[in-house]
Amino acid sequence: MRGARSLPNERIERALAAIDRAIAAAPERDGASFSQAVQEVSAVRDEVATHGRATPEARRRLDTLNAVLSMILAGHFPLGAPPWDEVRKARGWLAEVQL
Amino acid sequence: MPSLGASYGRGSATMSLWDLESSDCVVIMGSNMAENHPVAFRFVVEAQRRGATVIHVDPRFTRTSAMADIHAPIRAGSDIAFLGGIIRHLLENDLWFREYALAYSNIAHIIEDGYLGPDDNDGVFSGFDEATGTYETETWQYKGKVVPSVVGEHRVAHAEHGPDDDFESMTESRPPVDMTLADPRCVYQILRRHYARYTPEMVEQITGCPAETFLRVADALARNSGRERTGAFCYAVGWTHHSVGVQIIRAATIIQSLLGNVGRPGSGIMALRGHVSIQGSTDIPTLYNMLPTYLPQPNALNRHATLAEYLHTETPTTGWWANMPKYMVSLLKAWYGEHATAENEFGYQHIPKLTGDLSYEPITLSMVDGMVKGMFVLGQNPVVGAVNSDMVVRGLSKLKWMVVRDFAMTETANFWKDSRLIQRGELSPDRIGTEMFFLPAAMPGEKDGTVTNTARLVQWHDMVCEAPGESRSDLWFIYHLGRRLKELYADSAEARDSGLQALTWSYTLRGERQEPDPEDVLREINGYTIADHVQVSGFTELKDDGSTACGAWCYSGIFPEANTNLSRSRRPDRPGGPNSHAGWAYAWPSNRRTLYNRASADPEGRPWSERKKKIWWDEAAGKWTGYDVPDFPVDKAPGYRPDWSTRPHGMDAIGGADPFIMEADGRCMIFVPSGLKDGPLPAHYEPVESPVKNLMYRSRSYNPVAKLWTRPGNEMHPEADPRFPHIFTTYRLTEIHCGGIPSRVMPHTAELQPEGFVEISPELAAEHGLKSLDWTVLSTLRGEIEVKAMVTERMRAFRLGDRTVHQIGMPWLYGHEGYATGDIANVLFAISGDPNVSIHTTKAITCNLRPGRLAHAGGEILAQ
Numbered sequence: 001m002r003g004a005r006s007l008p009n010e011r012i013e014r015a016l017a018a019i020d021r022a023i024a025a026a027p028e029r030d031g032a033s034f035s036q037a038v039q040e041v042s043a044v045r046d047e048v049a050t051h052g053r054a055t056p057e058a059r060r061r062l063d064t065l066n067a068v069l070s071m072i073l074a075g076h077f078p079l080g081a082p083p084w085d086e087v088r089k090a091r092g093w094l095a096e097v098q099l
Numbered sequence: 100m101p102s103l104g105a106s107y108g109r110g111s112a113t114m115s116l117w118d119l120e121s122s123d124c125v126v127i128m129g130s131n132m133a134e135n136h137p138v139a140f141r142f143v144v145e146a147q148r149r150g151a152t153v154i155h156v157d158p159r160f161t162r163t164s165a166m167a168d169i170h171a172p173i174r175a176g177s178d179i180a181f182l183g184g185i186i187r188h189l190l191e192n193d194l195w196f197r198e199y200a201l202a203y204s205n206i207a208h209i210i211e212d213g214y215l216g217p218d219d220n221d222g223v224f225s226g227f228d229e230a231t232g233t234y235e236t237e238t239w240q241y242k243g244k245v246v247p248s249v250v251g252e253h254r255v256a257h258a259e260h261g262p263d264d265d266f267e268s269m270t271e272s273r274p275p276v277d278m279t280l281a282d283p284r285c286v287y288q289i290l291r292r293h294y295a296r297y298t299p300e301m302v303e304q305i306t307g308c309p310a311e312t313f314l315r316v317a318d319a320l321a322r323n324s325g326r327e328r329t330g331a332f333c334y335a336v337g338w339t340h341h342s343v344g345v346q347i348i349r350a351a352t353i354i355q356s357l358l359g360n361v362g363r364p365g366s367g368i369m370a371l372r373g374h375v376s377i378q379g380s381t382d383i384p385t386l387y388n389m390l391p392t393y394l395p396q397p398n399a400l401n402r403h404a405t406l407a408e409y410l411h412t413e414t415p416t417t418g419w420w421a422n423m424p425k426y427m428v429s430l431l432k433a434w435y436g437e438h439a440t441a442e443n444e445f446g447y448q449h450i451p452k453l454t455g456d457l458s459y460e461p462i463t464l465s466m467v468d469g470m471v472k473g474m475f476v477l478g479q480n481p482v483v484g485a486v487n488s489d490m491v492v493r494g495l496s497k498l499k500w501m502v503v504r505d506f507a508m509t510e511t512a513n514f515w516k517d518s519r520l521i522q523r524g525e526l527s528p529d530r531i532g533t534e535m536f537f538l539p540a541a542m543p544g545e546k547d548g549t550v551t552n553t554a555r556l557v558q559w560h561d562m563v564c565e566a567p568g569e570s571r572s573d574l575w576f577i578y579h580l581g582r583r584l585k586e587l588y589a590d591s592a593e594a595r596d597s598g599l600q601a602l603t604w605s606y607t608l609r610g611e612r613q614e615p616d617p618e619d620v621l622r623e624i625n626g627y628t629i630a631d632h633v634q635v636s637g638f639t640e641l642k643d644d645g646s647t648a649c650g651a652w653c654y655s656g657i658f659p660e661a662n663t664n665l666s667r668s669r670r671p672d673r674p675g676g677p678n679s680h681a682g683w684a685y686a687w688p689s690n691r692r693t694l695y696n697r698a699s700a701d702p703e704g705r706p707w708s709e710r711k712k713k714i715w716w717d718e719a720a721g722k723w724t725g726y727d728v729p730d731f732p733v734d735k736a737p738g739y740r741p742d743w744s745t746r747p748h749g750m751d752a753i754g755g756a757d758p759f760i761m762e763a764d765g766r767c768m769i770f771v772p773s774g775l776k777d778g779p780l781p782a783h784y785e786p787v788e789s790p791v792k793n794l795m796y797r798s799r800s801y802n803p804v805a806k807l808w809t810r811p812g813n814e815m816h817p818e819a820d821p822r823f824p825h826i827f828t829t830y831r832l833t834e835i836h837c838g839g840i841p842s843r844v845m846p847h848t849a850e851l852q853p854e855g856f857v858e859i860s861p862e863l864a865a866e867h868g869l870k871s872l873d874w875t876v877l878s879t880l881r882g883e884i885e886v887k888a889m890v891t892e893r894m895r896a897f898r899l900g901d902r903t904v905h906q907i908g909m910p911w912l913y914g915h916e917g918y919a920t921g922d923i924a925n926v927l928f929a930i931s932g933d934p935n936v937s938i939h940t941t942k943a944i945t946c947n948l949r950p951g952r953l954a955h956a957g958g959e960i961l962a963q
Contacts, residue, residue, distance in 0.1 A: 026230075031808050035468050042469035059593075069470055070454045074400060077456035077806075079388075080776075081231040083400050086454075 011047060012097065015040035019091045022075065026084055034076035041069055041094065061097055068094045101935045102345045103368060104250040105774040106352035107361060107695060108419075108761025110393065111378060114331065114367035115554045115692040117680060120145040121365030124323035124330035126316070128156040129178065129338030129347065129942075133163040134833040136335070136371050139553070140166075143333070146365070152319045156181065156308075157337070158828065158906050159858070160893045171316050174897045175828045175906060176786035176943030177306040179343060180795065182350035183783060184302035185317045187294040189357050190287075194321035196359030202702045203758055204356045205241075205766045206287045207276040213238035214284070216293045217782050222799030224778045232804055239779040240772045241274035242284070247415035248774030249761050266416045269763050270746045286770040290353075293780050296795065305783065305794055307897030307904070324358035326708040329366035336373045337830070340941040342805040342933050346781035349771070353781070356767050362698030362730070362758055364678075364711050372553040374837060375543075379551030382687070383624070383651050387457040390450075391624075392653035392687075394427055399452035406431075406447035419760045421749035424643040426652035433623055433648040438601035441645055449598030456806075458937040459485065460930045464808055466494030476503045477540075477573055480838035482510040482518060483914040486928035486939040487881050490812055492518045496526055500534040504576060507844040510914040510923070512537045517915055519882075519926065540573065541566035548574065548617040549666050554692075557657060558684040559666040571612070578606060578615040618664055624650040625658035634660050637689055653687045665690070677726035689728050695767070697723070697731040697758035704737035704755075731760060776934040777804045786943040787931055788816040790824055790904050806932035813930050814880040816945050823879060823945035825863070826904060829911035829924050843917030855913035855921015857886045859948070860894040863905040867950050877909070878947045881929055884922035885953045907948060911941065 018040040022033035045065040053059055071090035075082045104110035119125060119142035132140045144166065147153045155167035156178075164170040173181050189195045200206050215225035215238070226235040240246055247266045280287040299310035306313075323330045332355065338347045351368055360366035372378050383391045390396055395413050397403040402412045406427075414423045431439045435446035455461070459481075465471045467490060474495070485491050492514050495501060503512040510518065515533060520526040545566035551557045566572070581604050588596040607616040626635045626649030637656035641647045649655050657665050670682030679692045686692050693699070696713050700706055704716025704723075714725030716737050723729035732750060739755035741747045750760065757765020771779045783795040784802045793800050800818045809815055816823045834851035835842040842848040857875060869875065871890045876883055886909065897904045913921030931940055 032810050035464070035810055038465065038468040038470050046469070063595075070399075073457075073461070073465065073470070074454035077461040078231075079398070079400075079453065079456055081228065081233045083454075086400060 011040075011044050012094065015044050016091060016094060019072065019087070019094065022072070023084065023087060023091070026082070031076065034072060037072050038069065038076065041065060041072060044094075044097075045069070064093050064097050068097075101250045101775060102348035102352060103370065104393075105248065105771045106349060106356070106768050108249050108759050108767075109688075109694060110250070110381065111694070112368065112370040112554050113361055113694045114365075114369055115556070115680070115686065116369065116552075117142050117678060118365060118367070118693060119143055119331055119333070119369065120149065121329070121678065122146045122151050122323075122331045123328040123365060124152045124154070124319055125333060126154045126156065126320065126330065127163055127167070127333045128154075128351075130333055130335035130371050131157065131159070131161045131163050131337075131830060132333055132335070132371060133166055134161060135831050136553075137833065139333075139369075139371065152323060154316050154319060156316065158826075158894075159830075159908060160895075169312070169315055169319065171308050171312045172895055172897070173306040173308045174899070174904065175826050176341060176789065177783070178338065178341075178347045179350050179781045180297065180302055180305040180783040181308060181313065182347065182354060183294050183297035183781065184299060184313060185320065185354055186290065186350065186357070187297045188299070188314070188317040189321060189354070190291050190294065192321075195357040196325050198701070199359030199698070199707070200357050200769075201278065202756060203361075203698050203767060204769050205274070205764075206285070206290070206357075206769050207278050207280060208286050208766075208770070209242040209275040209277060209282055209284050210286065210289060210770065210772070211238050211240050211242050212284065214289070214779075216289065216780065217778075217796050217799070218292065218296070222793075222796035223803050224780075224782075227803060234776060234778070234804060236773055236779075239770075244268045244274050244772075246274075246772040247420070247763050249415075249418075249420065249763070250774040265411065266763070267746075269415070269417045270743075270748055270752060272743045273741075274764055289770065290780070293782070297783075301794065304900050307899055320354070320358065324360055326359075327710050329363050329711055330355075330358065330360050331365060331367050331369060333369040333371055335371040337942055339938055341938075341943060342787045342802045342931065342940050343777070343781070343784055344933050344938055345775065345935040346777060346802075349775070350781040352767075353769050356769050359698075359707070361767060362693060362695035362713070363707065364693070364699065364713050367693070370553060376550045376552070378553055378555060379549070379557070382551060382555075382653060388453065390427075390430060391651040392426070394423065394430065394652075397447075397450055397452045399454050403452060406444035409447065415763050416748050417752035418763045418765065419750060419753075420763075422638075422641075425641040425647075426638065426649065428643045428645060429626060429641045429647045429649035429652065432629060432645055433626070433650045434603060435598075435601045436603040436648070439645065445645060446598070446601055449601060456932075456937055458932065460806075460808070460932050460937055460939060463487075463491055463494045463930060464810070464813075466497055469497055472498060473500045474498055474502070476501065476505075476511055477576075478504075480505075480509045480511050480840055480914075482514050483912065483923050483925065484838045486925050486941060487813055487930045488923045488925045489520055489882050490930060492520050492526070493812070496520075496531045496533060498533045500536070502536040502538060504538045504540040504573065505840065506540050506542050506570065507840050508537070508916055509838070509840050510916050513916065519923070538576070539566075539568065539570040540576075541570045545570065546572035546574065546617075548572075549621065551687075555686045556684050557654065557666045557687065559664060565612075572614065574617055574620070575612065575614050578604075579613070618658075620650075621664060621666070622658050622661070623648070624654050626650065626652070626655045634658055634663075656689055657685045657687070679727045681728070688730075691728045691730050693727050693730070695730055695758050696725075696727050697729065697760075699725075700737075702737060702756035731758065777802055785818070787940060788820075788823070788929075788945040789943070790819055790826060790945055791899055791902070792819060794900075802934065804934040806934060806937060808930055808932075812881065815929055815931070816880060820945060823947050824905070825946055825948055826906040827877070827879075827927060827944050827946040828906065828908045828942050830908060831912060832910050835910070835912040835919070839912035839914055840916060843912075843914070843919045846918055849918035852910075853919045855886050855910065855924075856889045857907055857909040857948075858889050858891050858894045859907045860896050860905060861890055861892060862896045862903075863894075863907065863948070864888065864890040867948070869950055873950060874952045876949050876951055876953055877907075877927060878949075879927045879929075879944065882926040883953060884924070884926050885951075886922050907946070 699713030
């Protein structure tokens with residue numbers, strides 16, 4: 001099953017770094033950093049989807065990546081104050097996908 | 100919508116359109132009503148014929164202005180300065196309807212000690228958090244209370260008050276008041292301080308409207324209000340499409356509350372909706388943050404993990420909204436039927452939970468970033484109608500698929516081969532991977548169903564003829580799409596698919612086309628009992644135990660019996676009748692034509708005057724009676740007072756003289772403690788792009804909590820940027836309907852307004868040596884367009900202090916499809932949002948104008 005193969009670490013590292021920049025830019029509420037994070041995580045999701053969603057593992061990865069994107073969206077377009085703790089948690093979820 | 104909701108209790112027009120003819124003064128502002136709502140405008144004309152004063156406050160002199168007794172020109176985006184000036188004028192000259200406002204509003208309520216207004220707090224209200232760009236609302240509360248927001252989607256903000264916050268403080272006592280109005284912390288005194296600097300002279304400096312004209316407007320309003328006379332405000336998107344749009348409407352609600360112009364004949368605020376059934380689409384919403392008829396969408400980041408938590412967090416303890424659990428559980432029963440049980444929280448976990456802002460603007464940016472993969476476009480044309488058209492096209496080009504349903508080709512459906520970015524060479528069809536589906540849609544006469552108009556009036560219309568070929572109604576499409584999805588996922592074991600599996604999706608199908616019966620849908624919207632499937636007569640019969648189902652509680656009563664569809668009713672009043680036309684269609688809630696009509700009687704239940712009577716208390720019968728369905732418990736006597744020793748909940752906490760039953764204490768809110776994200780009172784901030792500095796609060800140019808999403812391609816202009824010295828605004832034309840396509844593709848309507856144009860004043864034309872039909876280039880940091888000039892005295896230059904500011908305007912309805920074409924005005928706008936509803940700004944930005952043509956291919960193609 002192609003969906004079960006390991007993800008390229010480099011791509012995930014880029015996504016993690018982009019989230020880190022968005023978190024670091026919290027005082028400036030820098031939308032560009034969040035935008036970059038969305039692009040990078042979306043690219044990871046595309047990579048997973050491209051290699052198939054037939055296996056339970058691939059579907060779990062996609063679920064996790066969608067959850068990460070939901071939380072980044074919450075930081076990027078918050079309903080009230082940005083939920084930084086949740087964004088940090090989402091970063092952790094993404095890091096676990098790497099494992 | 101949150102403005103009317105927060106102020107009065109419901110996010111909708113407070114009156115019926117025909118009630119405008121009973122007004123003694125009609126102020127039209129943020130609307131060109133004569134041209135864009137001509138059917139409704141006839142009631143204004145009738146009012147004028149009967150002696151009413153008609154006022155038009157608008158940057159342009161339009162056909163509405165021509166019909167008005169007074170035209171007050173103001174600079175686009177300065178509305179709050181103008182309205183704030185009226186508030187000050189009423190207060191300082193003691194022109195307000197004291198008995199009404201004291202009895203029915205929160206003008207005497209005492210606010211928390213920590214409250215500060217922007218005059219005393221560096222241009223912002225107390226509670227502002229610079230780091231997050233948001234407000235905490237603790238200091239805006241009634242002293243010692245936590246007031247639940249009447250605006251469902253904003254109640255969630257109160258999670259910030261802590262896990263034990265349950266609004267029980269509202270059951271302990273009335274909010275503290277000072278009926279002498281002497282307490283410096285009472286709303287009256289706060290209001291006076293807040294608007295002290297909104298003098299006629301300041302109004303003139305900020306708005307450009309001569310002080311003398313402003314005072315004529317203020318005095319006409321005051322003169323036509325009180326026991327014997329009433330006035331109304333009419334507005335449209337000229338008020339809403341601003342970074343302070345909600346607060347502009349709020350300012351009008353304050354004026355009307357002070358003048359006693361709510362709930363009475365010829366009084367109120369008429370929210371003129373911008374499209375057919377826009378009111379209906381907010382009631383049974385296409386909005387991301389609400390469930391049908393104003394129930395808040397659950398949010399993953401709030402205490403909404405279970406149905407019990409959600410209801411505990413979101414249900415106010417006092418007022419009508421205490422019934423919310425009945426409406427929520429009945430909705431879940433309508434959606435999930437036998438799969439909704441008490442054991443599984445009535446299917447609550449099937450409902451998706453929000454995390455962030457999913458309104459159109461963030462979704463567009465998320466498309467550009469690759470997060471969004473597919474899009475259905477039904478009933479809209481975003482390449483023309485949404486701001487930053489180039490950004491929209493970039494987003495569409497990143498999708499994997501897009502479905503457009505319309506009855507003619509649109510700029511949105513053709514973006515991949517004909518859009519501006521294609522013409523300019525920035526995109527090419529061979530590099531766009533979006534798979535396009537264009538599906539033919541039935542036209543209005545080719546389907547039956549309802550339209551909910553601007554006055555909450557739900558009117559049924561029958562199909563005239565079948566749609567040709569493969570054209571189908573939206574109902575047909577949605578039903579069969581849902582049916583196929585249910586079939587596809589019938590065997591799925593994934594938890595996320597369980598909602599689709601549980602969804603009730605059974606409607607009578609008619610004819611060979613298998614068209615769902617829309618009356619079946621309306622029956623479900625009305626609600627029924629689960630045990631015997633009998634229609635309920637109204638929302639007062641709904642239960643929170645799973646014994647009733649209801650698709651939209653506000654509409655309950657519209658189909659009270661199996662074969663009684665009240666939206667079909669067409670019985671007008673006879674001449675000289677009560678003018679409620681209660682037999683004409685159905686107005687939610689409960690077929691009321693005038694909301695808050697308990698306020699048409701004095702606290703003792705007597706009409707304020709014979710001339711302005713609507714409903715009154717019949718002591719002998721022990722009930723409310725009159726010319727409308729009472730917006731009040733029909734047998735609650737005026738003298739009823741809550742027994743606070745019993746900790747009353749729900750309607751028991753609302754007195755017999757408290758007309759605004761959706762509010763937690765039954766009073767309309769001049770000062771809003773909860774429910775708005777940008778302040779308890781309207782304050783003048785400049786638009787996010789303005790050619791001038793803010794004279795009112797010099798340290799804050801624009802709304803400090805406005806949503807700005809600056810990025811390449813979506814840059815904003817700095818304050819008073821000399822590169823973009825002019826104010827730019829957009830509007831509709833009588834001759835071009837909706838997003839342009841319905842009129843532009845028809846030769847006989849296209850020829851009425853055959854080409855795009857920009858209106859400029861003679862003064863500005865002289866500066867540039869322009870005459871009508873000369874080409875001009877309009878530019879912002881988002882893009883450039885070319886358009887022919889129409890030099891007209893309808894536009895004027897504004898004198899602001901020692902400076903002249905020019906305003907230019909352009910219809911936004913043109914595109915490249917059809918017979919009537921022109922560059923898309925929305926290319927010029929940035930994607931931004933107001934803090935409450937994320938509505939974009941289209942009525943006041945800055946731009947540049949120069950004579951000539953664009954050099955790139957797009958201009959050449961248009962020239963040919």
